[in-house]
Amino acid sequence: MIKLIERAYNNKNRIAVKSEGYSYTYKTLLNKSESIAVELLAGKRDLNEQRITFLVNPSFQYVTIQWGIWRAGGIAVPLCIKHPLESIKYVLEDTDASILIYSKEYKDLIEPLFNNTNIRFIRAESFSNIFGLLPEVDIKRRAMIIYTSGTTGLPKGVVSTHKNIEAQISSLISFWGWNQSDHILNVLPMHHVHGIINVLSCALWSGACCEFLPKFNPEEIFKLFKKQEINVFMAVPTIYFKLIAYWNDLKKTEQEEIFLILKKFRLMVSGSAALPLSLHEQWEKISNHVLLERYGMTEMGMAISNPYNGKRRPGFIGQPLGNVSVRLVDENNNLVKVGEPGEIQVKGENVFNEYWNKPEATKEAFTLDGWFKTGDIAVLNNGSYKILGRNSVDIIKSGGYKISALEIEEVLRQHVNIKDCAVIGIPDEEWGEIIGVSLVLNTKEISIDNLKSWLIEKLPGYKIPKKYIIQTDLPRNTMGKVTKNELKKLFSVNIL
Structure with a gap:
C-alpha cells in the first residue's frame, strides 16, 4: 500500500482536513477515497497508470480525488483552476488523459470538451459511497504529473513516482519537525509541489490537520489565525507582502493581538521565490519569526533548507536535506571551490522520474553520472x-510561479500586429519579478488594453505581461540572439 x-x-x-466550514477525519478521507477509487476502476482490477486529470478547488474534495486516483493505480494530474481552456486542452492531449474529474464551478469552462469521446468526464459531486477491492500499488509506479514551464517554451510534465513523493515528504518531516499536533493553513495553488507536498502531504503523513482557504484573502487569514x-504557515513572498500591507492598516490594539498569536506558531516558511530582505524584516516585526527559506523545484521537491532549530540567514537557503546530495559545478561539470559560484545539481530518491513523453528533455536534464541540473546558480x-x-534569463519567478518567457513569446507572435517580441522578468518587491515585454510591430501602433484582452484567451492571468515597450528592433548580439540583460535596462523609461 x-x-x-x-x-x-x-x-x-483525528481531523485530517478542514474545508468550507467542515471538519473531516482520516477515516472519512479513507472511506471517500476508496469509493472514488472503485468508481474510477469501473470494474477493472487496476488503472495501470492511466492519467486521470482533475479540476477542483483546494478542498477536502481535492484530497479525496487525489487519493482515489492513487488507490486505483492511476497517475494524478492536477489542473490549474486559473488556466484558460487552451491550457487545459494542452495537458489533456499531452498526457493522453482517460478521465477528467471536474467540480460544478468549472462545468461551463470545460463544456466545449464534452464531445471528446476519448475522455470520460466525471462530475466530482457525483461520486457515490461504494466499496470494493483495490489494487496493490508498488511505490516504484508513476504517481503524479505536475506541469512546469521550462526553457523549451511549452510546459513539461514532471513525472514523480510514489517513491519520489515519499522521499520528498519524509525528508521534510524530519528536517522541519512535523508532528501530530500540527495544524497548517493551506493557501497555495494545488497544481504545484509547494501546496501538494510541502503543505498537504506532509500534514497528512504526520497525522496533522490541513485547513484549506481556497481563495486568498488577508482578512480571512488573520481571522483564522485568531482562532x-x-x-504552521507556509506561503510565497507575494502572500507575505499582502499580509504585511493588511496588518499595517490595522489599529494598534489589533496589531498587538496578532503579534502575540503569531509568536506562538511553531514554524513559518517562505519559498517558491526569493524573499526580499525588507519582507524578512517586516514579517519578523509583526510575528517574532525569522521566516525559514528553502529551495526546491517541481522536479525534486525540496532539496535545501534553512534549519528548523538554529540560526536562519536571510537571503540564504541553508543546507541539504537528509538523504539529498547537492553539489556546485562549473559549465564543464567540474566542482567549484567553496566561495565560488556554480550550478546547483542534485541527486537523491526525491528527484523526479522523467518528463512525460520527452526523453530528450529528460536526458538533457541530467549529467552522465545522474545528477539533476537545476539551472540555478548558487554559492x-x-x-x-x-x-x-x-543560468537562463528565460525563467521568470513571479508570485511563486516559475514562468517560461519563451512560452509567452510564442503566444504573442501569433498576434497579427506583432512582428517580434522579447519577454523578460523585471525585479519587483511584491511579486519577486513582474513580466515585461518589448514589442516589434507590423503596424504603427497597438492598443495595449486590446492586446491584454486577447492574451486572456490564450494564457492564465499570471503569465500576462504587466509592462510593455515598443521598439523598432530588439537588441541582439553578434550571433543574432536577443540580449535580454540589455533589454531590461530599457524598462526604466518608455513603459506603456
Missing part, C-alpha cells in the same frame, strides 16, 4: 547556500 495512505489508518479518529488552532558561504540567479 502507498505509505502516505497506509499511515492514515493509524489516525482514523489559535493554526501553528556556498559559511556552510549555507545562497542563490545568485538562473
